[in-house]
Amino acid sequence: RKVLKENDLLAHRLRDRFQSVGTRVVSLVSSPGSGKTTLLERLLTDLRREYRVAALVGDLATENDAARLARSGAPVKQITTGTVCHLDAGMVERALEGWAVEDLDYLFIENVGNLVCPSSFDLGEDLRLVLVSTTEGEDKPLKYPTIFNTADVALITKLDLAEAVGFDLELLIRNIHGVRPGMPILQVSARTGEGIEGLEHLLISNHTESK
Amino acid sequence: RKVLKENDLLAHRLRDRFQSVGTRVVSLVSSPGSGKTTLLERLLTDLRREYRVAALVGDLATENDAARLARSGAPVKQITTGTVCHLDAGMVERALEGWAVEDLDYLFIENVGNLVCPSSFDLGEDLRLVLVSTTEGEDKPLKYPTIFNTADVALITKLDLAEAVGFDLELLIRNIHGVRPGMPILQVSARTGEGIEGLEHLLISNHTESK
Numbered sequence: 001r002k003v004l005k006e007n008d009l010l011a012h013r014l015r016d017r018f019q020s021v022g023t024r025v026v027s028l029v030s031s032p033g034s035g036k037t038t039l040l041e042r043l044l045t046d047l048r049r050e051y052r053v054a055a056l057v058g059d060l061a062t063e064n065d066a067a068r069l070a071r072s073g074a075p076v077k078q079i080t081t082g083t084v085c086h087l088d089a090g091m092v093e094r095a096l097e098g099w100a101v102e103d104l105d106y107l108f109i110e111n112v113g114n115l116v117c118p119s120s121f122d123l124g125e126d127l128r129l130v131l132v133s134t135t136e137g138e139d140k141p142l143k144y145p146t147i148f149n150t151a152d153v154a155l156i157t158k159l160d161l162a163e164a165v166g167f168d169l170e171l172l173i174r175n176i177h178g179v180r181p182g183m184p185i186l187q188v189s190a191r192t193g194e195g196i197e198g199l200e201h202l203l204i205s206n207h208t209e210s211k
Numbered sequence: 212r213k214v215l216k217e218n219d220l221l222a223h224r225l226r227d228r229f230q231s232v233g234t235r236v237v238s239l240v241s242s243p244g245s246g247k248t249t250l251l252e253r254l255l256t257d258l259r260r261e262y263r264v265a266a267l268v269g270d271l272a273t274e275n276d277a278a279r280l281a282r283s284g285a286p287v288k289q290i291t292t293g294t295v296c297h298l299d300a301g302m303v304e305r306a307l308e309g310w311a312v313e314d315l316d317y318l319f320i321e322n323v324g325n326l327v328c329p330s331s332f333d334l335g336e337d338l339r340l341v342l343v344s345t346t347e348g349e350d351k352p353l354k355y356p357t358i359f360n361t362a363d364v365a366l367i368t369k370l371d372l373a374e375a376v377g378f379d380l381e382l383l384i385r386n387i388h389g390v391r392p393g394m395p396i397l398q399v400s401a402r403t404g405e406g407i408e409g410l411e412h413l414l415i416s417n418h419t420e421s422k
């Protein structure tokens with residue numbers, strides 16, 4: 001469709017722009033409530049000790065998530081989508097007006113909570129993380145395959161709840177690899193901090209220090 | 212838009228058809244993994260002792276949910292939507308071909324897991340339940356208001372996990388009523404059975420025995 005084609009062209013232009021100034025752009029997608037904002041609160045707080053970081057966050061309504069992320073001290077902008085169920089490259093481009101992206105080492109983009117629609121819209125990011133919490137059921141990758149096919153790394157979140165819910169880690173990993181063989185998978189808890197260092201290492205190591 | 216207008220016309224026709232034969236149609240919407248299928252497994256098993264019940268379930272891929280629901284012994288059909296992020300009245304009408312709806316007391320419809328898109332598509336149901344689990348965060352009604360505005364009853368699910376996650380029941384109730392003043396709210400656990408009797412009573416009492 002024409003809308004997707006236009007979005008792709010714009011996303012490619014954004015990606016070129018980000019790469020030309022060496023800014024690493026990481027987006028997060030998931031079901032509503034999988035833990036995107038809670039995880040980003042920790043990542044922004046930790047990474048800004050050594051790097052210049054900022055975040056965009058998309059939601060239908062409220063500035064709640066932006067307010068939570070702003071507590072880290074990093075620059076944050078809320079993108080309010082109204083009834084649109086995903087972010088697109090145009091929204092990202094408009095939100096970045098007035099920001100000197102070249103002054104950033106990392107730009108994080110939290111997408112609208114939705115396991116379907118965001119998969120069709122490239123935002124110009126280098127890395128797309130798909131989050132699945134231990135509380136949603138191990139079948140999600142099989143039932144919502146497209147979002148796993150358009151992401152680069154899967155994060156299993158809320159690891160601290162695994163025992164309480166009877167979560168089957170092996171099953172979820174098998175299901176992720178059933179849809180996306182070889183997909184890198186990290187396990188984290190934004191509550192206890194488990195696995196966060198490994199994730200931060202992944203984000204930093206993939207980023208050439210060319211800046 | 213023309214698509215929504217057409218869907219509304221078809222939904223009205225379906226609703227007239229259901230009401231003329233006295234079949235009670237109940238739909239369930241929520242985020243992916245809030246517990247729609249787990250709850251329906253109990254409802255179908257319990258209700259079919261005295262009533263004739265059936266279910267339709269929508270997903271992008273797999274027949275997993277239909278297989279789980281079919282274990283109850285009730286007739287179940289899977290609607291596979293491919294990339295479409297919601298069910299619509301046309302899909303429901305096509306799925307019902309070959310079924311004698313007039314022979315049913317209750318028809319349940321589980322929508323695709325999505326807190327955004329399903330809100331715009333009337334399916335001809337009498338009652339729409341929106342599920343929010345204790346593990347998703349109390350802010351969901353504020354951030355996804357439209358789905359709460361198009362549902363009739365809110366169900367707070369996975370009550371058995373409330374303590375483990377530090378769930379704030381009062382806050383979620385306040386947020387639901389902030390978006391939809393007076394919305395009826397039930398609390399359930401499909402694991403322990405807590406609140407299920409109250410829900411079944413609600414479903415039965417609203418249904419005149421005219422059949």
Ligand SMILES: Nc1nc2c(ncn2[C@@H]2O[C@H](COP(=O)(O)OP(=O)(O)OP(=O)(O)O)[C@@H](O)[C@H]2O)c(=O)[nH]1
Nearest residue numbers: 032033034035036037038113158189190191347348
């Ligand atoms: N136990 C536990 N709870 C968590 C963790 N991460 C997030 N939560 C809780 O999960 C709920 C949802 O977290 P959010 O970070 O708001 O989720 P989100 O993905 O940003 O949600 P949306 O923006 O609405 O899509 C909140 O109640 C959090 O406290 C975790 O690692 N462990």
Ligand SMILES: Nc1nc2c(ncn2[C@@H]2O[C@H](COP(=O)(O)OP(=O)(O)OP(=O)(O)O)[C@@H](O)[C@H]2O)c(=O)[nH]1
Nearest residue numbers: 136137243244245246247248249324369400401402
């Ligand atoms: N502890 C607890 N877990 C539950 C409860 N209800 C569902 N679950 C778990 O939550 C996960 C998701 O449940 P499902 O019933 O598949 O959720 P769903 O809403 O049908 O998911 P989709 O069809 O993918 O949108 C599974 O791991 C269930 O075992 C409950 O009352 N308590």
Ligand SMILES: [Mg+2]
Nearest residue numbers: 036037065110
């Ligand atoms: Mg969030």
Ligand SMILES: [Mg+2]
Nearest residue numbers: 247248276321
């Ligand atoms: Mg289900």
